[in-house]
Structures are given as C-alpha cells and as structure tokens.
Amino acid sequence: MILTMREGRLCVLLVERGEDPFQGMQALPGGFLNHAGEEILDAAHRELREETALGAGSVHLEQLGTYGAAGRDPRGRVVSVAHLAIAPGLPEPVAGTDAMNAGWVPAESVLSGEVALAFDHRRIVTDGIERARTKLEFSALATAFCGELFTIAELQQVYEAVWGTELDTRNFYRKVQAVKGFIVPAGSGRRTTGGRPARLYRAGPKTVLSPPLTRPTPSTTEKETKGEAN
Template identity: 65%
Template structure:
C-alpha cells in the first residue's frame, strides 16, 4: 500500500510587543496604526514577521520596536510573555505569534516607521474596555500582558522605578493604583509597604504635601523580590481613607 509523502505545514512566525508605561496617573500601551493590509488603518501592537531564517525571535522583537515605533529596545527589558497560535488569528496564513512584554518609566513619544502609519501611547483602559479596537487578537495579547505586569508589581520592586529618586508612600500608591486599575486604602497600603523587607528606605527630611501636612520621604531599597508579596486586594476601596501616614 502506498503511503502519501508527508509535508511539513506552512507556518509563519511573528512577534508582537506589549510596551507599557505610566503617563500622568494612567497606564498606557504602545500602539501603531497599520499602514498595510490586513486591517489597514486600524490600531495594533507593534510587531511583525521574522526577517529571515537566520533572525532570532528576540532579535526580531528588538528590530520591530525600533522600526515601527522608533524606540530603542536596548534600553528596555523585553521578556517573553506568551504564544498565540489560534489557526484563524491572521487572515493571511497560518501565523503563530510570540508576544514580548516591557514595562518601563519615562518612555519617549514613539515615531512611526516602516509599515506603520502612526504610533502613539494609548490608555490601557481604552483597550480593555473595547473603546479602542485592535486588529488581529491583539486585545487578548494586551489583556494578558497587563495582567502579567500587574502580577510583577505584586512580587517585585518594579513600582519604585516609576517614582523619583525620593518619594512618598502616596507617590508609590499612585503607581500601584495606575497599574492595578483600582483604588487602594491608604492605611492598608502603608502597613503592607512597611512590612516588606528592603522594599523602601527612609530618606531625607519630610516633604510638605498639597494639604500642608509633612510626608515622609523614601527611596528604593536593595530588595528586588518582595517578601512578603504586595498582593492585590480582593475588592477596591469605595471611600477615601485617612492619609495621615502618607
């Protein structure tokens, strides 16, 4: 009996980049406006196909970030955050995407290039609520990336990177609120932060707040992993707490 010769299926590989930063008091994600089909004119994550068989996946991620948004990926810590392989996710062909995540402070305005018609920072809430529509399955990739970033704030000292050299507990709380997307009780937050070993260290004199009350100043401590972790509350607060200790 003859056996049909087996042929490997045609599968293409892309990278998609979830780049997050804080602008004002809101978490933003980097998006580009597609300049080519499919989904021409629609918003999407920066990314694209591997250039050739010699290019590594991480190398492609760095290249696409520079080409599509004009950002220097060498200054970011890109970590692989997921693989997306639904057979119908791309109308062009069978395409598998490897997603990368970076969350960093003080990122510059992006500059569109190559096949992107525009690039901008967009509030994450606008994407998660569907107010801003994304091409392909990029909304799911953003959702997964944001959840991963939120988890990083629970177990690492990443939040201090978004504060100045010295900061108040209130400043730090605002970072957690922006990334987690919830309001926190000031007293509970203060108590939790003080329980974490080597997270923050007292620094300098008191600083006056807009309410006229002095606030203690801190700087980032030597710890990178938080012990115990800063776990998200089961439910956000509904009323303002007392901020005397902030």
C-alpha cells in the first residue's frame, strides 16, 4: 500500500485488476514471493520498484500486518503480508505487469467507500491510514511524504492531509522546532505563491518525536465515546 501527497491530498496507489478474481476492480498493488528464499521485505521493495520505479533508499517501507482470512481470495488460501510505503509526490505511474491501469486515488474516497476495492483491500487501506495517522504523532514519518528538501508549510500540509484537520501555522511552527533533530535547516529559500520565500529544511536524525505532535482529538474529547465493541 503506497501513500503519497498529491495536490495537498493524501492519495493511495490503486491498480485496476486485469485478471480473473475481481477483474476490472480496483486493488492494491502487490505480488507473490519469488522462489523460496526471498526476504519478505525484499519482495515488498521489489514490488514497490516494479510499480513506481522508485529508488529503494528514499522510501519509507514498513510491515503493516498479515491478512490470512479464509474467504479473502476465492482462488483459495492466500496469506498476504501487507506493507505500508510512503513516498514524496510521485507522477502518474506506469502500469505494471498484472495491472491494466494504475493511478492515485484520494484516500478519502477509499475510506468513505466511494471507491470499492477487491479482496479485503479496503480493510488494509483503513489499517494503513490509521497507522500513518498515529505514527505522525510520535515519529518523524511525515518527512517521508516530503522530498529531500521541504518547507514547514509543506510539512504542515502533510499533517493536515493525513489527519484531516486544520492546524494553527504559528503553533505548528513552534511545535516542530521544539523537537530538536526532527527537521534541520538547509540553506537558501524558495518562494511559491508570491510571498516571502520559505526556508528549506531536510529530515533530521531523530525518528521518535518527544514531545509528540498531538492530534487535535477529532473524536476523542467529543462528548461520549459510546460503548464500542471490538
């Protein structure tokens, strides 16, 4: 599952299935392990490269979870080890081998059910976005959405897009700067929309954020979080 930022929105890469099960529906890119012996993470990197022509080093890639429910693939028992990849803004991708068509879809469209996915891939996307949302609070994951160099406004846009909230520019600036080693300044500035040129930063060495960037409690402090079964 590959996430990126496009036009200020969180997007996920989906491919249109060209083969038999769920033919014509949207699905997450993926594939099978090679010959016995291929590392799982290596296989994920390989699939990522095949689908996006992305360099291995620059992309965040982590294991999301393993999905092995019985009915999830009509062909029989298939166990999928889902991975979450996060990359800077990517161009429209080229179609892979088993994909007729590939494209970026706003994450919102998947969460709302507006776009239907094959297999249990909607569940995987939900889990992945939830993972990204919480990791943004405690880790430097947001920088993976930005390029080598980025402005604080761009970083804020990442947080706003992933969390689906608006943040105060001034307070965001202070919070981000307060975590030393999160982002480090990098030379000269560039302008974008005709204002004062924004300073450029790059990802710092620190990967765990303390204090964390707290999320504006979209549903927590509401009123009552009625009894939720799980």
